[in-house]
Amino acid sequence: MLYIVIAFLFLAIVLYFLLGGADFGAGIIELFTSDRNKDRTRKTMYHAIGPIWEANHMWLIITVVILFVGFPDIYSNMCTYLHIPLLIMLLGITARGTAFAFRNYDAVKDDKTQSFYNRIFVYSSFVTPLFLGIIAGSAISRQIDLQATSFMSAYIYSWLNWFSVTVGLFTVALSGYLAAVYLIGETGDDNERRRFVRKARIMNVLVVIFGGLVFIAAEIENIALAHWIFGNMVSLTAVISAAISLLALWLFIYNGKKKIIRVFAAFQVTMILLSVGYTHFPNLIMVKGGQNLSLLTNHAPAKTIEDLGLGLLIGSLLILPSLFYLFYSFQKKNELI
Amino acid sequence: MNDFIAARSQMAISLGFHIVYSCIGMVMPVFMAISHYKWIKTGDPVYKNVTQAWSKGVAIFFATGAVSGTILSFELGLLWPKFMEHAGPIFGMPFSLEGVAFFIEAIALGFFLYGWNRFNNWFHWCTGMIVGVSGIASGILVVSANSWMNNPSGFDYINGQYLNIDPIKAMFNGSWFSESLHMTIAAFAATGFAVAGIHALMIARKKNVQFHTKAFKIAVVFGAVAAIIQPFSGDLSAKNAAKHQPAKLAAMEAYFHTQQYAPLVLGGVADTANKKAKYGIEIPGLLSFLVNDNFKDPVNGLDKIPVKDQPPITITHLAFDLMVVIGSALMLIGILYFVALWKKRSWLSKKWFLDLFILATPLGFIAVEAGWTVTEVGRQPWIIQGVMRTSAAVTPMPGIQYSFYLFTVIYFTLSIAVIFLLSRQIKMVPQLYDKVN
Numbered sequence: 001m002l003y004i005v006i007a008f009l010f011l012a013i014v015l016y017f018l019l020g021g022a023d024f025g026a027g028i029i030e031l032f033t034s035d036r037n038k039d040r041t042r043k044t045m046y047h048a049i050g051p052i053w054e055a056n057h058m059w060l061i062i063t064v065v066i067l068f069v070g071f072p073d074i075y076s077n078m079c080t081y082l083h084i085p086l087l088i089m090l091l092g093i094t095a096r097g098t099a100f101a102f103r104n105y106d107a108v109k110d111d112k113t114q115s116f117y118n119r120i121f122v123y124s125s126f127v128t129p130l131f132l133g134i135i136a137g138s139a140i141s142r143q144i145d146l147q148a149t150s151f152m153s154a155y156i157y158s159w160l161n162w163f164s165v166t167v168g169l170f171t172v173a174l175s176g177y178l179a180a181v182y183l184i185g186e187t188g189d190d191n192e193r194r195r196f197v198r199k200a201r202i203m204n205v206l207v208v209i210f211g212g213l214v215f216i217a218a219e220i221e222n223i224a225l226a227h228w229i230f231g232n233m234v235s236l237t238a239v240i241s242a243a244i245s246l247l248a249l250w251l252f253i254y255n256g257k258k259k260i261i262r263v264f265a266a267f268q269v270t271m272i273l274l275s276v277g278y279t280h281f282p283n284l285i286m287v288k289g290g291q292n293l294s295l296l297t298n299h300a301p302a303k304t305i306e307d308l309g310l311g312l313l314i315g316s317l318l319i320l321p322s323l324f325y326l327f328y329s330f331q332k333k334n335e336l337i
Numbered sequence: 338m339n340d341f342i343a344a345r346s347q348m349a350i351s352l353g354f355h356i357v358y359s360c361i362g363m364v365m366p367v368f369m370a371i372s373h374y375k376w377i378k379t380g381d382p383v384y385k386n387v388t389q390a391w392s393k394g395v396a397i398f399f400a401t402g403a404v405s406g407t408i409l410s411f412e413l414g415l416l417w418p419k420f421m422e423h424a425g426p427i428f429g430m431p432f433s434l435e436g437v438a439f440f441i442e443a444i445a446l447g448f449f450l451y452g453w454n455r456f457n458n459w460f461h462w463c464t465g466m467i468v469g470v471s472g473i474a475s476g477i478l479v480v481s482a483n484s485w486m487n488n489p490s491g492f493d494y495i496n497g498q499y500l501n502i503d504p505i506k507a508m509f510n511g512s513w514f515s516e517s518l519h520m521t522i523a524a525f526a527a528t529g530f531a532v533a534g535i536h537a538l539m540i541a542r543k544k545n546v547q548f549h550t551k552a553f554k555i556a557v558v559f560g561a562v563a564a565i566i567q568p569f570s571g572d573l574s575a576k577n578a579a580k581h582q583p584a585k586l587a588a589m590e591a592y593f594h595t596q597q598y599a600p601l602v603l604g605g606v607a608d609t610a611n612k613k614a615k616y617g618i619e620i621p622g623l624l625s626f627l628v629n630d631n632f633k634d635p636v637n638g639l640d641k642i643p644v645k646d647q648p649p650i651t652i653t654h655l656a657f658d659l660m661v662v663i664g665s666a667l668m669l670i671g672i673l674y675f676v677a678l679w680k681k682r683s684w685l686s687k688k689w690f691l692d693l694f695i696l697a698t699p700l701g702f703i704a705v706e707a708g709w710t711v712t713e714v715g716r717q718p719w720i721i722q723g724v725m726r727t728s729a730a731v732t733p734m735p736g737i738q739y740s741f742y743l744f745t746v747i748y749f750t751l752s753i754a755v756i757f758l759l760s761r762q763i764k765m766v767p768q769l770y771d772k773v774n
Contacts, residue, residue, distance in 0.1 A: 051451040054403060054443035058436070064410045065436040068421055069429030069504075076422040079414030083734050090411055091747070094404040098751060101400030105393050106758055107765035155734055300426030300502075307504045308433055315437030322444045330451065 001302075001309035006282075006295050008312045009066045014273055016059035018178065018266050021171075023049055023056050025179025027096060027125020028172060029199055030118070040192060042118075046104065048186040051330045053100065055323060057093070069308050073298040074284050078135075081144045081158045085131045092128030095120050126172060133171025137164035140280060141223060145288040162217035170210040174269060177203035181249070181265040185258025197253055204246075228279040235275035242271035343738040344416040344731050349713070350741070351409055354748040356709060357702055358402035358755075363472030364528035364559070365395045370466045371555050377458050386770040387552045388465075389453075390762065395468070396450055397758055401751060403443070408744075416737070420720050420730035423499050427492050428485040430504035435478040442471040473521060480520045481513035487712065488512035488581045489721050511581060515573040516712075522563045522570050523708060526667060527701025529560020534698025535763065541691045548771040557694070560701070561671030567664055572627065578715075579628040582722060583637040584646060585715035588653035590624060591617075592638045599624040599636040604658060607650045612639070614654075648717045656710035663704035670697055 026045045033041045049056070067075040079086065103117035138144065138159040148154035180200035187193050218225035229235050249264040283292040299305060338346075369391040376384035410432075414421045448456070448464035456464075485491075491507025493500045536553035540546055578586040586592075591607035591614040592599065601624040605617020622632035629636070639647060670693055677684040684690045720727040731737075762769075 051447040053447070054399065055440065055447055057403070057407075058440040058443050061407060061410060061439060062436050065429070065433045068410075068414060068425040069433050070426070072422045072425035072429075075414050075425065076418035079411070079421070080418045080732055080734065083415050083732065086411055086415060087740060087743075090408050091743075093407055094747060094751070097400055097404040097407075098754065101396060102754060102758055105396050105400075105762075107393070107761040107769060151735060300429075303502055304426040304429070304504050307430055311430065311433045311437070315434070315440075319437060319440050319444070322441065326444050326447050329448070329455070 001306050002296070002299060004309040005066060005070050005299075005305055005312065008309075008316070009063065009070070009295070010277065012059045012062040012066060014270055016056075016063060017269055017273060019052070019056040020059060021129065021175040021269070022178040022182050023053065024096075024125050024129040024172075025175035025177065025203075026183070027122050028129075028176040029179050029183065029196075031122040031126060032176075032199065032202075033195075037192075037195060038118075040189075041195070044183060044187045044192065048183060050104065052326060055326065057097065060093075066308070066312070070300050070305055071284070071293075071295060071298055072300060074293045074295075077144070077146070077285065077287075077293060078139070081146075081148075081154060082135055082138055084155060085134050085138070085159045089128055089131040089135065092124045092131060095124035096128060099124065129171045129175045130168040133168035134159050134164045136171065137167030139285045140276070141221060142286045142288055142290075143221075144285065146291070147289070161221055163214070163221045163223055166210060166213045166217040170207065170214050173203055173206035173210045174272075177207050178265055178269060181253075181261055184253070185262060200253070229275050232279060234278045238271040238275035238278070242268040242275075245271075338738040338741070340735055340737040341728055341731050343741040345727065347737065347741040347744050348412065348416055350745050350748055351405065351412055352709065352713070353706055354752060355402065355405040355409055356705055357752075358398050358405055359476065360524040360702070360705065361528050361531070362395065362398040362402040363469065363476050364524050365391060365398065365532070366465060366469035366472055367525075368528075368532065368555050368559065369395055370462065370469055372552070373462050373465055377462060383548055383551050383771065386548060387555075390766060390770040391552070392450060392465075393762055394759065396446070397755060397762075399442075399446055401755055403439075405748075405751070406439070415740075416732055417720065417727075417730040418732050420725060423725065424486075424721060427489075427499060427502050427504060427507045428482050430508045431478040431482040431485075435475045435482075438471045438475040438478060442468050442475065445471065473524075476521060476524060477517040480517040481508055481510075483712070484512035484516040485510045486720060487516070487585075487716055487722050488577075489724055494724050512577050515570065515577045519567070519570045519574045519708075522567050523701070523705050525559050526563035526567055526664075527560075527705050529556050529558075529563055530667060530670075530694070530697045530701040531699065532556035533560055534694050534696075537691045537694035538698075539763065539766075540686075541688065541695065545766055545771045548766065553694075557674055560667070561674045564664070564667035564671040564701075568668065571661075571664065575627060579636065582716065584639070584642040584648055585653070585711070586628070587637065587639045587642065588648045588650045588715055589657040589711055590614075591650060591654040592624065592636065594640055595635055595638040597625070597633055597635045598622040599628070599638075601627065605654075607654045609650050646718065648715045653711055653715045656707040656714065660704045660707040660711065663700050663707070667697060667700060667704070670694070 026049055030038065030041060030045065064075075067078075099117045099120040103114055103121065106113060106117070138161075141161060141163045143161050143164070144158045145153055148158075177200060180196050180203050184193055184196045184200065187196065215225055217223075224231075229239055245264045245267050249261050249268075252261050252264070280286065282294045282296040284295055285293040287293065300308070369388055372384050372391065373388040375381065376388060445464045445467035449461065449468055452461045452464060455461075485507050488511045489507070490510040491503040491505070533553050533556040536549040536556065539549040540553060575586065575589075578589070588607075591602060591605065593612040593614075598621050600619040600621045602614045602617035602619055605614040608615045624636050625634055626632045628634075639650070673690075673693070677690065716722055718726050718728065720730045
């Protein structure tokens with residue numbers, strides 16, 4: 001049952017990345033769209049993510065719940081040493097969640113308040129994935145020091161380091177990339193499609209640049225990133241297949257094959273997560289001095305894992321089909337319009 | 338401000354705002370579904386307009402409740418990591434089920450809000466109903482997690498170790514039923530009166546009278562029924578507190594000395610120095626009766642509790658009295674409504690009658706806040722009653738006061754934004770929802 005719980009944890013993280021990440025990305029795309037095209041882009045975006053918006057962000061809740069019920073040691077250490085980035089991420093989530101809802105449900109759509117909501121939405125769409133990435137980077141950067149005595153080393157340097165920050169930027173670029181690729185299929189307008197393709201290309205370049213920076217930062221911080229990714233067959237295969245699918249994506253992108261390019265983009269992100277995750281499994285948090293927090297040893301007592309697993313299995317029977325139907329219905333209806 | 342007080346204040350602020358968003362977020366969909374049902378059945382377009390107007394309110398409150406809930410799920414760890422480290426595996430079960438219920442609610446809400454003219458009417462109606470049902474289920478689950486903190490079970494606490502953990506037993510602890518029943522009814526009463534009050538105001542102002550009257554009727558029935566049955570669930574809760582949290586009950590009643598024919602003090606202020614309740618009206622034997630079902634048997638007072646294990650008495654007592662006073666007032670207004678409905682229909686459109694409901698708009702939520710103050714402050718100094726002290730659970734990170742200030746600003750800003758949006762929704766009713774009338 002422990003493995004089922006772990007599987008759900010990874011499923012929730014990956015789906016939050018793929019769906020929630022694309023939502024962040026939509027805000028990032030909006031941030032980098034010229035004023036002339038903003039309204040149009042916003043409309044397409046809203047059309048695409050409106051119905052599924054709230055559901056996409058439930059994966060974060062599922063992740064947190066699995067962590068604090070199943071892996072309380074990991075959750076409480078994360079909350080203690082990464083308090084500040086978690087707090088900033090929460091501010092971001094609050095700002096964009098409410099700004100997105102408010103701009104659509106404000107009964108009076110005047111320019112002044114709308115542009116206020118938009119500003120909050122786009123900036124927080126940048127901040128939230130940045131700090132999500134910083135948190136993810138910090139978890140594996142070995143900068144969390146359980147023996148720290150000073151405020152700075154316990155609560156600041158745990159996350160404020162080159163590696164974590166570049167992982168944050170990489171996450172932002174990845175979110176933007178996902179959103180651009182997803183959005184290509186959401187518009188019927190050729191001009192707009194070309195704009196999204198261009199955005200996807202820019203984001204793709206940024207992903208590569210920031211990815212490179214992550215490697216450089218890893219060198220600076222003495223993190224064996226290259227070894228993690230190229231040092232074992234699974235991670236290596238994952239990275240190579242991501243690269244191949246990237247080439248394929250650019251072959252298909254001009255042919256208007258929107259479904260397949262979405263699958264490719266999602267596949268690439270999943271492979272990136274897999275390649276890093278696999279090397280560290282079962283460790284979820286790597287701390288200074290090598291005493292890592294592992295999913296296989298730092299878990300809740302057996303009875304809790306048993307019940308949690310059962311709850312998740314039953315819950316997923318309810319959630320997954322209805323979520324699938326939600327995506328399916330609005331995808332289908334959007335095509336008809 | 339020290340870090341411990343700051344952490345408690347931040348938690349109080351967060352819960353205090355979240356409870357309002359979440360009550361409305363779970364009860365409004367039910368009102369919406371009732372109105373939707375009436376539209377499908379009668380074909381009266383006003384009901385459709387009411388449904389659509391309410392659905393916007395639901396969307397606003399759902400979004401706000403979702404983010405404030407996300408904040409809370411992190412705050413448990415950010416502020417109380419030692420508590421979560423031990424309690425997570427024991428009382429986490431309702432949270433994980435709540436995660437599921439909340440997810441389903443979000444999916445159903447997507448279907449409902451964007452489903453107009455896209456789906457078959459009854460399918461569409463069902464999705465709205467699912468929003469309500471899963472919202473209520475979420476509420477019950479979260480409250481049952483809280484009830485575990487008041488009445489911990491499902492584990493053995495031996496030499497500082499938490500052993501033989503059974504999450505299911507913890508979820509169905511001895512207080513889950515009385516506490517979640519009381520909260521669910523309170524959510525209906527508070528939301529019912531708040532919604533009814535706003536529509537009453539619009540009726541009094543002669544704006545879209547037909548529209549607002551239909552909306553008023555649906556909300557008030559729920560609010561009134563809930564307010565009338567609430568005292569019974571309150572009695573259940575008080576008996577439960579007497580059994581499992583005698584210190585909380587004694588603080589609620591400002592009841593210092595254990596005695597036979599224990600009196601119930603109505604009103605009054607707790608004088609902690611002289612250990613008595615001042616300025617109140619004493620009804621001898623009534624507390625004994627409420628707790629023990631007979632007037633004689635003694636009730637444990639604060640003298641039975643070591644001072645270091647006593648909750649703050651003044652706040653707990655005042656909050657309890659406030660809740661009871663408001664609860665009684667709402668119950669009377671509820672009864673009055675039904676009297677008017679059956680015997681005095683002319684009252685329904687009288688100004689004084691509408692004014693009564695307008696005045697009652699915020700009352701239910703004030704009572705909800707007071708009630709949670711009783712629950713949470715009355716449990717102090719424990720975070721897990723009798724097992725872990727709140728002070729032992731707090732984060733080691735210094736400077737929590739700044740995060741407290743920050744969250745206070747955020748919650749006030751959010752609430753102002755919500756009020757602003759709602760007032761614009763109400764103002765736009767003639768243009769957006771009820772063009773004909």
